[in-house]
Amino acid sequence: MERRARSAYLDDDDPEKALEWFRQAEAVGPLSDDSLDLYLDVLHVLREIDDYARIALTMVDRRSGDPVANMLAGSACYSTMQPVSAIVYWEKMIQLDPNYHGVGLARQELAKLRKHLPEILDAFVDDLPKELPRIASVENILHFFKLGRFDEVILRCQKHLDRYPNDLRARNNLAEAFSYRGDQSDALEVLDETIRQSPQNFYAHAVRSRVLYFLNRKSDSAADAAKLRTLTPKQISDVTKAAQTFAFRGDDDEIGWAYGVAEESGWLEDESPEVALLMHYEATRLARADEWKAAKSQWKKAVRIAGGSTQASENLDDLRQPIGERHGPFFFDIQDWFSRKQLAAMHSELAAIRDGEDEKRHVSKTLRRFIQQNREVESLLPAMLDRGDGLSVQFAAKLAQYSDNDDAQVALLDFVSGSRGTDSFRSELAGDLHRDGILKSETIELYVRGKPDRIEFIDFEITDEPVIPNDRDEACLQMVETAVEHLHAGEGAEAEEIFRRLLQSEPDAPDIKNNLAMALQVQDRLDESNRLIDEVIDQHPDYFFGQIALANRALQRKEYDQALETLMPLQRRKQLHATEFVALAQSMVYTFVGRREFPSAERWLGMLQNYDPDHPSVGQLQSHIRLKRDRRGLLSGVLGGA
Secondary structure (H helix, E strand, O other), X not given: OHHHHHHHHHHOOOHHHHHHHHHHHHHHOXXXXXXXXXXHHHHHHOOOHHXXXXXXXXXXXXXXXXXXXXXXXXXHHHHOOOHHHHHHHHHHHHHHOOOOOOHHHHHHHHHHHHHHHHHHHHHXXXXXXXXXXXXXXXXXXXXXXXXXXXXXXXXXXXXXXXXXXXXXXXXXXXXXXXXXXXXXXXXXXXXXXXXXXXXXXXXXXXXXXXXXXXXXXXXXXXXXXXXXXXXXXXXXXXXHHHHHHHHHHOOXXXXXXXXXXXXXXXXXXXXXXXXXXXXXXXXXXXXXXXXXXXXXXXXXXXXXXXXXXXXXXXXXXXXXXXXXXXXXXXXXXXXXXXXXXXXXXXXXXXXXXXXXXXXXXHHHHHHHHHHHHOHHHHOOHHHHHHHEOHHHHHHHHHXXXXXXXXXXXXXXXXXXXOOOOOHHHHHHHHHHHHHOOOXXXXXXXXXXXXXXXXXXXXXXXXXXXXXXXOOOOHHHHHHHHHHHHHHHOOOHHHHHHHHHHHHHHOOOOXXXXXXXXXXXXXXXXXXXXXXXXXXXXXXXXXXXXXXXXXXXXXXXXXXXHHHHHHHXXXXXXXXXXXXXXXXXHHHHHHHHHHOOOHHHHHHHHHHHHHHOOXXXXXXXXXXXXXXXXXXXXXXXXXXXXX
């Protein structure tokens, strides 16, 4: 793969492809020294600054006596907000080769950094001597941590602690890296030792509370969370970490406390990534309390500070959606809920689906196995449904369906009947739960466009397979097809002639009588058409389109309750032909619009649109709903202003 990366970059002038190959090669093992040089070039061309710094630091670790490696590492650290590291590496470069061509520029930048060094060191809060190599090492650890390179974080922390065994900040980083990688017992061991050494270590208690929560040791987690109120945070990272733990636990009031501490301490004035993250947690807390104006203001501040796409910006994007298409405020996305080992295992399992294999069965089997192997995840499912983003919610709901955990089942039912998640997802999930026997009732109250609506379960299969009477021969089938083509073309007389011939051989066939009635309607012979429809309804009360005709007559008389009573048994059928479904959906839309139940009308329109987005009636029904709803809104406005 390294050779392919080299070829892609040098021979094909394709840095994107080279980057792809380098990343695949990294996943297998360490890159060669030659590849590191080329990898840096690729990252420089593509402006991948954070990864550029990571590879530059990897290179200087291998070539500590190389002035070029030190120069590149210093420049990379300078560009990624690692000022002490930039000083250390540039000074090492000058020491190794005072005549190197980049020394002049390095000296200029060093002078600027040295001028601000006292305030840089003041911002680095701990109880140890401010040795530049130690602080540079911590900066490097934090950079790898930011990139989610937890294996490398662990190695760097262990090496750092060999040299600085009392550096509690590095111990906390090591514990978190173990936790995010999926080694919770190792994380707890490090945290326990840290707290034994420093019982008042705020950050360690915050991290341990989260780790214990993820291990389903809820009472122990609560004890650590409560302990935080009695401790004194020393910097913004302490209260941000506490707010993160409170958010996972669902302790919304405690998030407000952490934010208040930061505000009173003046830490919010430093527009750092930690401040942006804390503002996101506070904004989400406010949104969950329906304080939307304040929440939007905080999210906007967080986005301005952090820049780019963040959880705060995603929440703002969600707010811009129509009410029924919003996921709702969330603290975390899916990678925050699972360790890297869990995510990798799940990805590997799902990627192993073979062509031709029953995908649904394979996914079901994989999720069941995942739960069995990660029982602690079950305890997180209620929190994911309540506090995760859209993807987290979908995955948690699917896992909960295969879980026998009572709390997960209760949370799943609460989610379905709540207002979080999109209307379509909750409706689909409710149908799944009903089919699986988890929801016993034939009706459920669902939020539709932000308001509760009583819904009857719709549990039919739509098929395109033609419904053919057993005794109908091929010649008759061909005649029916030809007649229907005439009917769709508006050629009523031609269709009538064929259907009347068919009635001679099948005088009692309801579908032929119904289609003949349609042919007469096209010719405006409504009395004859209605007599035929009456025959169909009287002689064949179970015939689908006869009942549709009966409902449509009620609609013409504006007897909407009667229309709905006629249509409801049709939606309870287990299988509908595509033409039956379209006819039912159209009649349901007109019925619910007549009853002024616009969410239900839109639900049926949505089902039709999902099944056949190009069906000509979709646009007509959309216009009908919009016209009637807007007219109702206008009338309300006039009456309200009178």
